[in-house]
Amino acid sequence: MTDASSDIGAVLKRLEATIAARKGAGADQSYTASLLAGGAQKCAKKFGEEAVEAALAAVSGDKAHLTAEAADVLYHLLVMLAEQGVSLDDVAAVLGAREGTSGHDEKASRK
Numbered sequence: 001m002t003d004a005s006s007d008i009g010a011v012l013k014r015l016e017a018t019i020a021a022r023k024g025a026g027a028d029q030s031y032t033a034s035l036l037a038g039g040a041q042k043c044a045k046k047f048g049e050e051a052v053e054a055a056l057a058a059v060s061g062d063k064a065h066l067t068a069e070a071a072d073v074l075y076h077l078l079v080m081l082a083e084q085g086v087s088l089d090d091v092a093a094v095l096g097a098r099e100g101t102s103g104h105d106e107k108a109s110r111k
């Protein structure tokens with residue numbers, strides 16, 4: 001059983017709200033604010049770095065390292081989305097619309 005403090009949906013929603021609240025905060029006090037102040041380029045660069053670090057952790061076979069890197073990826077993804085004005089609900093709507101459609105079938109429909 002998952003309690004509200006560790007439910008992934010609840011955690012991501014709280015983190016999204018925290019990131020939104022950091023907009024306009026001082027970059028010295030808030031790491032999130034320092035990313036947002038750097039605009040799309042900075043947010044995308046950090047997200048890309050964290051994604052590569054997670055990929056490297058996956059091939060290393062170190063599950064604890066991968067888990068920590070995955071948390072970094074999710075945080076930096078949410079910062080990048082916030083900088084672009086894209087919400088978790090927006091992403092959920094796309095994933096929801098894809099439910100039940102095989103990736104193979106979707107790819108074939110584009111050919």
Ligand SMILES: N=c1c2ncn([C@@H]3O[C@H](COP(=O)(O)OP(=O)(O)OP(=O)(O)O)[C@@H](O)[C@H]3O)c2ncn1[C@@H]1O[C@H](COP(=O)(O)O)[C@@H](O)[C@H]1O
Binds near residue numbers: 072
């Ligand atoms: N979940 C996170 C989170 N995950 C990772 N990080 C930071 O992401 C950074 C990862 O960058 P690196 O590993 O590349 O470390 P680094 O070399 O120090 O980073 P750079 O100097 O290269 O940017 C580290 O500074 C981590 O502390 C996070 N920083 C903040 N949060 C959440 O955001 C909230 C608000 O944080 P502030 O905006 O700092 O108040 C926090 O309470 C947390 O809930």
